[in-house]
Amino acid sequence: MIKTSLPKSRRALLLVDFINPLNFPEAAQLAGPALEAAASARELADAARAHQIPVIFANDNFGRWESDFKSMVKELGKGRSPTATMTRLIRPKSGDLAVLKPMHSAFYGTPLDILLSQIGARSLIIAGLATDICIQLTAADAFLRGLDVHAPEDCTAAETPDKKSRALAYMADILKCETRPWRKARWLKKE
Amino acid sequence: MIKTSLPKSRRALLLVDFINPLNFPEAAQLAGPALEAAASARELADAARAHQIPVIFANDNFGRWESDFKSMVKELGKGRSPTATMTRLIRPKSGDLAVLKPMHSAFYGTPLDILLSQIGARSLIIAGLATDICIQLTAADAFLRGLDVHAPEDCTAAETPDKKSRALAYMADILKCETRPWRKARWLKKE
């Protein structure tokens, strides 16, 4: 068994619930903006990899308690649905990390705290679905832990533009998140 | 994606670190007793499955943060090493559950609390490796949570008989665990 040695980085990228069956009632509304967000997040993730910033998939287990993210990715990547397109767009590359979350926040009931501490990350870039639920609740937990959060507005999606903009306003105002598009991130300018 | 619907049960079986590369310095001493414990634990797990008691693999990620237990099992099950023999003996069956742990206790940085609460389990049977480390530290966390623990002495192993017996004595005396062999378990008698 080859052991992954964890990278050290002040910053990490969290990709939340892009691997997603989109089988809940509101998913029809979410699919379009989700695909757009995933396309941006794919570029963001490639840039993060190029900058040696660890990419962490923090994905719902969707009620499957098998600790088997790879099979989820494989299964959901098949076919022509929005789910399949999004999965193929965003899927993990070699060296990426993954935690499976049982609830909405990526911190609750997961090893994310331990992983970030081992990496040395104090700053988190959060992308994913949906802005007002899993993204906002993950950002809230990051805020309680004193982490700096950047939740780029172009890498997240909600069911309606209004839900998205209210969530981003809350994250900016109360949770002290940056919400600028990902290409405005400070770490990009260090090139 | 087929969703696992969680069983309801007052009792759950935890299999700790039987899927194990055995590549640390003390592993040579551990391998023999570990295989014996795994053989007993396999019978225990089959009995638990027959009684509709959920079987939960609580396994170290051994530094691999990929949330990919299935590939670990597949990889470690190959060949003729003690690891491979033990893996083939104990490996998950359909309907079994799994959480990956980053540290020694199966509760620390894992969704085990949430999983046990959703199952409704208040009583835990703990089997695995090594008695004085991951088993004892998992039993300690179960004790703090007010769970009843049965750690059957024939389903666990340590590097030396002395380390094993001292750990079992501590678990019985301080952590209020039952340590009788698994065939003495009360739930078996309900047949």
Place this chain on the structure above:
Amino acid sequence: MIKTSLPKSRRALLLVDFINPLNFPEAAQLAGPALEAAASARELADAARAHQIPVIFANDNFGRWESDFKSMVKELGKGRSPTATMTRLIRPKSGDLAVLKPMHSAFYGTPLDILLSQIGARSLIIAGLATDICIQLTAADAFLRGLDVHAPEDCTAAETPDKKSRALAYMADILKCETRPWRKARWLKKE
């Protein structure tokens, strides 16, 4: 030392940050609505006590790590400031419980999970300050834990009516909270 024996109840009332120095920049705006909310919450707490529903103060430690809630109440209750008035209105009565929180959510870094589990509470009434910060973040953590939450709109306050109404809408829509005034609570009707 007289030991408090914990009551058993399916329901508990959480009073969040009413004991409050109100010494942050935005406090001037908050003081008026906070006093109104405290007056309602005082009636709510008296009704809860009459119904044998445990009253739990979940109060910020405001950077004092002395585990000394009683002295905080005594000190802040002196004088004629809004803080003093509010403190005298809402202060703990015999049999009330208290946890001190270091951050915004009443669950983060506190024994609240353990306390609610020992009480047997599955349903939480949350009152306090401020609606969009500590109340909403506490409600989010309650939601992740599968607790039912009632956050009565007349027992909470924010800096502006708009902040309050957006927070209540989020709690109702995403976190599945009831937000009706406290006199509409179902448990009251059981009299």
Place this chain on the structure above:
Amino acid sequence: MIKTSLPKSRRALLLVDFINPLNFPEAAQLAGPALEAAASARELADAARAHQIPVIFANDNFGRWESDFKSMVKELGKGRSPTATMTRLIRPKSGDLAVLKPMHSAFYGTPLDILLSQIGARSLIIAGLATDICIQLTAADAFLRGLDVHAPEDCTAAETPDKKSRALAYMADILKCETRPWRKARWLKKE
């Protein structure tokens, strides 16, 4: 209200359960060695204070959920019992910090993680009662968090010499604690 500003220190001293009603069945056996340990721990605490090492009382709430450590200290310090003597010997001084714990480990259901992180402490000196229960379980949780632990053998006590020596051996062997008497601590030599 005067706010405590937290000190910054790589090291912190934890005093566990010295404030103790000693009203459980085995307490008669524990009282003698406990007083001796408290006398040493008092000297250790004074040395820590002199070195600007934060002193943190991590004390059981003994079933009182009032977040009122000061009253506990006052109440238990009255009279001529071993409890009263020990309380007067070890009681908090100005600038000391306190967390109340509901269970055996000082980390479980307390803000200790957050407090240590705000202080910047990566190394913990643990003194208190009883070696094989609250001290060992606290040391185990510190070990899981990657903290260095020094549990000086002269500042801790158990019901019997045998229980104490087995606990110290476990902490040294498995939990990688130093157990030398406190006067051998490395930080003392920096004077």
